[in-house]
Amino acid sequence: MPREPKDWANQSREKKTSPLGTSIFIGLRAADTVLQYSILQRGWGSQLIQTLGGSAVPFATPRDPALAYFGLGPYPAILSALALGSGTKHVAWILGISEQAMTPPAALMIGTFNTVLNTLNTMFSLWTITSAAPQMATQSASIKDVILSSPTLMLGLGLYTVGIVTEFASEVDRKNFKDKPENKGKAYGGGLWSWATNINYGGYTLWRAGYAVSAAGLPWGLATGAFFFYHFATRAIPSLDKYCTDKYGEQWTDIKKRVPYKLLPFIY
Structure with missing residues (x-):
C-alpha cells in the first residue's frame, strides 16, 4: 500500500478524528498559557535570570487595584495576553477548523515547539539586556499608557494582531469553502488566499515576529521572522505545493498563475 502523505511537520494529512492527539495538543497549548503567566506572576523568570548572574527588569504589581491585571503589571499582562491569544487560536483551530488527524507525535512536537518559543519571549522580556519593556512599564501606568509610550511595542502588537487575525480568518474562509458540497475536490484560491497561496503561513510568520518584537x-523580532520565513519558504511551502499539485493538478497550476505570491503579498 502507498504511504499515507504527511506534511512538513510529519503530521498526517488523512482526514479523520484523532482524540488522543487532539487532547495532547489542547493540553499543551492550555498549559503553555498557565506557564507563561506563572513565569511572570510568580517571579520564576526573574529568579532564574538572577540565579544565572543576569539582571531582571524590576516589574512591580501596581498598588492601585485598577491597574493590576490578574496580579500582573501592565507590560507583563500584555505579554501574558499574547501567550493566551496564541493558545486560544490554536485550540479554536484544532476543534473547529482542522480536519486532518493530529497524531500524538505531531501534537507533542508542535505543542512543545510553541511553548519553547513563548518561553523564550517571556524570558527575554524579563532580562534587562533584551527586554522591550517601556520605561514607564514599571510605574503606575495603564496598559493603554504603556502601549502608547513605546513605538516598538505598538509595532509588535500591530504585527501580532494583523498576523493572528489573517491566519485564523484565512483558515475559517477556506473551511467554509470546503464545507460546501459543490466545492468537493476543488482547490481554493479566493478571499485572503488570492493574496498569497500560503497566506496562513504568512499570518503565522507575522504574529510570531510581532510577539517577539x-x-x-x-x-529578536527580525530573527524570529527570518527563521519562519526561511522555514516556510524552504520546507513547508515546497511540501504543500507538491501535495496540492498531486491532488488538484491543473486547478492548482491555474491558482499559482493567478496568485504569484506564496507567503506574503508583495514580498514572496
Whole structure:
C-alpha cells in the first residue's frame, strides 16, 4: 500500500478524528498559557535570570487595584495576553477548523515547539539586556499608557494582531469553502488566499515576529521572522505545493498563475 502523505511537520494529512492527539495538543497549548503567566506572576523568570548572574527588569504589581491585571503589571499582562491569544487560536483551530488527524507525535512536537518559543519571549522580556519593556512599564501606568509610550511595542502588537487575525480568518474562509458540497475536490484560491497561496503561513510568520518584537525588540523580532520565513519558504511551502499539485493538478497550476505570491503579498 502507498504511504499515507504527511506534511512538513510529519503530521498526517488523512482526514479523520484523532482524540488522543487532539487532547495532547489542547493540553499543551492550555498549559503553555498557565506557564507563561506563572513565569511572570510568580517571579520564576526573574529568579532564574538572577540565579544565572543576569539582571531582571524590576516589574512591580501596581498598588492601585485598577491597574493590576490578574496580579500582573501592565507590560507583563500584555505579554501574558499574547501567550493566551496564541493558545486560544490554536485550540479554536484544532476543534473547529482542522480536519486532518493530529497524531500524538505531531501534537507533542508542535505543542512543545510553541511553548519553547513563548518561553523564550517571556524570558527575554524579563532580562534587562533584551527586554522591550517601556520605561514607564514599571510605574503606575495603564496598559493603554504603556502601549502608547513605546513605538516598538505598538509595532509588535500591530504585527501580532494583523498576523493572528489573517491566519485564523484565512483558515475559517477556506473551511467554509470546503464545507460546501459543490466545492468537493476543488482547490481554493479566493478571499485572503488570492493574496498569497500560503497566506496562513504568512499570518503565522507575522504574529510570531510581532510577539517577539513586543517581548525583546526589533533584533529578536527580525530573527524570529527570518527563521519562519526561511522555514516556510524552504520546507513547508515546497511540501504543500507538491501535495496540492498531486491532488488538484491543473486547478492548482491555474491558482499559482493567478496568485504569484506564496507567503506574503508583495514580498514572496
